[in-house]
Amino acid sequence: MFASIVAKGLLRSTRVKHTDIPKLYYSIREVSQLFDEEQHILRHWEREIPVLHPNKNRAGNRVYTERDLRVLRVLKVLLREQRKTIAEVRTLLADGIPDELEHIANDTSIEQRYAEKRRAAELRAKLVSQNDTVTLTRQEAETILSTLRRLEELLGDLHA
Incomplete structure (x- = not known):
């Protein structure tokens, strides 16, 4: 019966465009391109700033989530645009992203x-x-x- 419904064109395609589905995980290469930073810089920030800690998949590759992207937005603004040092940023973000920086994290x-x-x-x-x-x-x-x-x-x- 299902085949006859499809054959008659009564059932419309329910294909979802790939772009309609939000991405859950990003590779370090993708994040590097998104933020215009070299991969070694991202790894350095990860070592130096504890609030940035992407998980790793079974293969040992970093997988960045939206939470990690929020942190990276803040890091990018603080380190590159406001010219703060790693030590200053580490102190500022010791307890997570402060309320006054949430607008950056969400931008x-x-x-x-x-x-x-x-x-x-x-x-x-x-x-x-x-x-x-x-x-x-x-x-x-x-x-x-x-x-x-x-x-x-x-x-x-x-x-x-």
């Missing part, structure tokens, strides 16, 4: 800002690379033009 636009910065840096690098290529091409064209002019002079001298 998911932080990842978006860093993604935009990363994209801008990539575009700048691409532009510089293309500019270098154009410069090289211009130099090559000038060299060829100079060579052609010299050849014209030599040919003119031969015909004279």
